[in-house]
Amino acid sequence: MSKPIIATTSLAGCFGCHMAILDIDARILQLIDLVEFNKSPIDDIKTFTKECDIGIIEGGCCNSENIHVLKEFRKHCKILISLGECAIMGGLPALRNGIDVKECIEEAYLKGPTVGRNTERILPNDEELPMILDKVYPCHEIVKIDYYLPGCPPKADLIWAAVVALVTGDELNIPYELVKFD
Amino acid sequence: MKEKIISIVEAHGSDASRLMDILLNVQSTFGHVSAEAVSLLATMLRISEVDVVQTLSFYHFFSTTAVGKYAVYMNNSVVSCMMGMKDVVDEFEKQTGVKFGNTTADGKIGLYYTACIGMNDQEPAALINGIVFNELNRQKVRDIVAGMKVGIPVQDMIAHYGDGNNANPLMKSMVHNNIRKTGAVVLSDYTLGIGIAKALTSDAKSVIKEMKESNLRGRGGAGFPTGMKWDFCSRESGVHYIICNADEGEPGTFKDRVLLTERAYMLFEGMTIGGFAIGAAEGILYLRHEYTYMKAYLENVLKDMRIKNFLGNNILGRGYNFDIRIQMGAGAYVCGEESALIESAEGKRGEPRNRPPFPVQKGYKGKPTVVNNVETFCSATRIIEKGAAWYNTLGTSESAGTKLLSISGDCKFPGVYEIEWGMSINAMLEMVGAENVQAVQVAGPSGICLPPNQFHRKIALEDLPTGGSMIVIGQQRDILKDVVLNFMEFFADESCGSCVTCRSFNMILRNAIEKVVAGHAIKKDVENMQAWSEILRKTTRCGLGQTSSNPISTTIKNFPELYDARVKDVDYQSDFDMEKSVKASCEVVGRSSEVHELAKVNIN
Numbered sequence: 001m002s003k004p005i006i007a008t009t010s011l012a013g014c015f016g017c018h019m020a021i022l023d024i025d026a027r028i029l030q031l032i033d034l035v036e037f038n039k040s041p042i043d044d045i046k047t048f049t050k051e052c053d054i055g056i057i058e059g060g061c062c063n064s065e066n067i068h069v070l071k072e073f074r075k076h077c078k079i080l081i082s083l084g085e086c087a088i089m090g091g092l093p094a095l096r097n098g099i100d101v102k103e104c105i106e107e108a109y110l111k112g113p114t115v116g117r118n119t120e121r122i123l124p125n126d127e128e129l130p131m132i133l134d135k136v137y138p139c140h141e142i143v144k145i146d147y148y149l150p151g152c153p154p155k156a157d158l159i160w161a162a163v164v165a166l167v168t169g170d171e172l173n174i175p176y177e178l179v180k181f182d
Numbered sequence: 183m184k185e186k187i188i189s190i191v192e193a194h195g196s197d198a199s200r201l202m203d204i205l206l207n208v209q210s211t212f213g214h215v216s217a218e219a220v221s222l223l224a225t226m227l228r229i230s231e232v233d234v235v236q237t238l239s240f241y242h243f244f245s246t247t248a249v250g251k252y253a254v255y256m257n258n259s260v261v262s263c264m265m266g267m268k269d270v271v272d273e274f275e276k277q278t279g280v281k282f283g284n285t286t287a288d289g290k291i292g293l294y295y296t297a298c299i300g301m302n303d304q305e306p307a308a309l310i311n312g313i314v315f316n317e318l319n320r321q322k323v324r325d326i327v328a329g330m331k332v333g334i335p336v337q338d339m340i341a342h343y344g345d346g347n348n349a350n351p352l353m354k355s356m357v358h359n360n361i362r363k364t365g366a367v368v369l370s371d372y373t374l375g376i377g378i379a380k381a382l383t384s385d386a387k388s389v390i391k392e393m394k395e396s397n398l399r400g401r402g403g404a405g406f407p408t409g410m411k412w413d414f415c416s417r418e419s420g421v422h423y424i425i426c427n428a429d430e431g432e433p434g435t436f437k438d439r440v441l442l443t444e445r446a447y448m449l450f451e452g453m454t455i456g457g458f459a460i461g462a463a464e465g466i467l468y469l470r471h472e473y474t475y476m477k478a479y480l481e482n483v484l485k486d487m488r489i490k491n492f493l494g495n496n497i498l499g500r501g502y503n504f505d506i507r508i509q510m511g512a513g514a515y516v517c518g519e520e521s522a523l524i525e526s527a528e529g530k531r532g533e534p535r536n537r538p539p540f541p542v543q544k545g546y547k548g549k550p551t552v553v554n555n556v557e558t559f560c561s562a563t564r565i566i567e568k569g570a571a572w573y574n575t576l577g578t579s580e581s582a583g584t585k586l587l588s589i590s591g592d593c594k595f596p597g598v599y600e601i602e603w604g605m606s607i608n609a610m611l612e613m614v615g616a617e618n619v620q621a622v623q624v625a626g627p628s629g630i631c632l633p634p635n636q637f638h639r640k641i642a643l644e645d646l647p648t649g650g651s652m653i654v655i656g657q658q659r660d661i662l663k664d665v666v667l668n669f670m671e672f673f674a675d676e677s678c679g680s681c682v683t684c685r686s687f688n689m690i691l692r693n694a695i696e697k698v699v700a701g702h703a704i705k706k707d708v709e710n711m712q713a714w715s716e717i718l719r720k721t722t723r724c725g726l727g728q729t730s731s732n733p734i735s736t737t738i739k740n741f742p743e744l745y746d747a748r749v750k751d752v753d754y755q756s757d758f759d760m761e762k763s764v765k766a767s768c769e770v771v772g773r774s775s776e777v778h779e780l781a782k783v784n785i786n
Contacts, residue, residue, distance in 0.1 A: 143756065
């Protein structure tokens with residue numbers, strides 16, 4: 001049997017969850033024995049070249065491109081995992097939820113103290129740019145999500161335990177310490 | 183303004199624990215409590231402005247902006263909607279030219295919604311400047327608004343007074359009692375003073391013993407044995423208090439309204455007996471704001487009882503001193519919970535306390551306190567008068583005595599009925615003239631929605647416990663939309679916000695049932711609603727959160743077909759709408775709709 005294929009992406013996240021994946025340290029050598037990577041920042045494959053078994057999503061959806069990528073993942077992956085607070089609940093970016101999107105954009109590009117000299121008062125509106133959503137959405141509100149791994153970021157041991165259990169079919173055994181945050 | 187506020191504060195002894203009364207006074211004097219007033223109150227009461235604001239912001243009938251010279255509070259609870267609230271609302275909006283939630287430009291008329299005002303047997307009803315307007319229709323609304331426009335005082339708009347004490351010169355209310363059935367305990371003939379004379383000629387221990395033997399259980403809904411409560415409290419040392427919970431807020435309940443109107447003496451006598459039993463010198467009647475129209479009458483009853491020496495010093499020459507003051511609420515359902523009520527009576531936000539310690543140990547001002555419902559105290563008066571053995575001949579083996587029911591909704595004879603515990607729902611429906619009944623909401627929103635195949639069940643603490651609210655729901659009603667959604671909106675509004683799960687899950691469940699009603703829900707949503715209801719029930723401090731998911735959980739259980747008919751049997755469904763969600767940002771940055779449409783094609 002061929003190795004299971006994993007894809008990963010970071011949507012409206014900070015790449016911290018991907019850093020946490022790398023935190024498995026030397027186990028990465030075991031990992032590449034167990035699985036193959038397809039579309040992912042880890043191997044820099046930009047578009048799906050194969051149908052995948054597991055898709056790991058970091059970050060929620062704050063713009064139209066995030067939605068597009070997430071839907072692509074759902075299309076190409078058998079199992080989707082929301083990895084970390086932002087994917088699960090919107091996280092830090094969702095702090096803007098509840099604030100009018102107009103106010104957010106004006107603060108970011110016109111009024112904010114770090115804006116600098118935007119003397120022409122330009123708001124980014126190039127066709128190439130993704131469109132900003134009215135709020136930040138958690139992934140499960142856009143597509144079906146099969147599993148959730150909590151944390152900000154989730155601990156490497158948690159990611160490791162979950163991925164290995166999924167790939168090997170062994171029982172998932174998560175010690176309380178791995179999902180205890182206070 | 184300053185002078186008036188100073189005199190209000192001084193009239194309350196500059197006591198911060200009387201903040202509720204002070205704010206109510208300021209609110210009614212100025213039509214709102216301004217920032218300036220807050221700052222002045224804080225200085226005078228020697229508390230911080232935040233302390234004033236936290237109480238001010240908690241209650242429905244306080245406002246920081248002017249509510250209008252005529253403030254209309256329209257009841258939008260289930261039965262009001264059933265009885266035609268929509269037309270009344272429409273007529274108010276038409277005649278005033280403003281939508282509900284607003285005040286007319288001249289500041290004359292403000293229109294607001296409020297939760298059940300205890301008039302379910304005479305809906306649609308509204309409070310206008312604290313005065314009840316019942317059985318409203320389009321014509322009445324036209325007359326009322328016409329009167330407002332020419333400045334007629336609200337009191338003068340009342341055409342006919344109601345029956346009994348509603349017509350008392352101090353009440354002058356158009357409320358009807360609608361007493362449909364009198365029973366042996368609270369609504370039978372009553373003579374002031376028999377119970378109290380009997381109690382005072384025996385001793386506190388004997389009174390408690392009699393109460394315990396009567397097996398009377400609390401009539402507010404929880405059914406805690408009254409004698410036991412009095413016993414626990416009497417064993418504590420120091421100053422004791424007795425409080426009557428007249429914060430009748432459970433939608434559909436209005437029986438205490440009738441007792442307060444027709445049995446005020448009996449209630450105060452019961453409180454005095456209770457005070458004597460536990461060793462209290464001070465009693466408080468916590469009266470819900472919606473019943474402000476009774477206050478002058480009740481004050482006069484207290485005055486009369488003092489004159490007759492049933493209250494005050496050396497009552498009936500037996501050396502017992504006891505008096506009662508009336509504490510007004512300001513509109514908060516959660517204050518029906520006894521520890522929240524105590525907080526509120528102390529001038530604070532009505533947030534329930536952690537227990538233990540229980541109020542009988544540490545209650546009002548940290549002292550041992552008994553809190554009982556209006557009907558409980560009235561029953562106590564009768565029990566002391568006629569004896570525990572007599573009382574036990576009424577009702578069932580586990581629920582002694584009678585119960586007042588407030589029955590409303592789709593029936594011919596809505597009103598107050600005093601029944602013996604043990605009556606079946608079928609018998610009750612026959613009694614009230616209800617046909618083609620789809621369901622009965624037993625014990626209000628926090629109770630259960632009962633289907634016809636359970637109508638054989640008995641109204642009793644051991645089977646169908648109730649504080650008295652019974653809403654009959656006819657076949658023509660859409661239970662999920664007309665009843666469940668309305669109830670969940672109520673709970674989402676009324677959660678005090680202290681427990682995280684109560685604050686958030688009531689809102690989430692409200693949104694979930696709205697989704698079901700709109701036909702957008704899938705099976706998983708209903709499963710989630712069940713799971714979340716369970717979490718909410720288990721993780722909240724007081725009865726509100728522990729029961730607020732009942733409208734959903736009992737209808738999922740008893741009326742699964744209503745959900746099946748509206749819920750899609752698919753694995754997953756997203757409610758996300760790309761077009762809608764990017765609209766605002768595209769407008770802000772000036773992106774054309776063509777680009778947006780193009781992007782949409784790409785994405786899908």
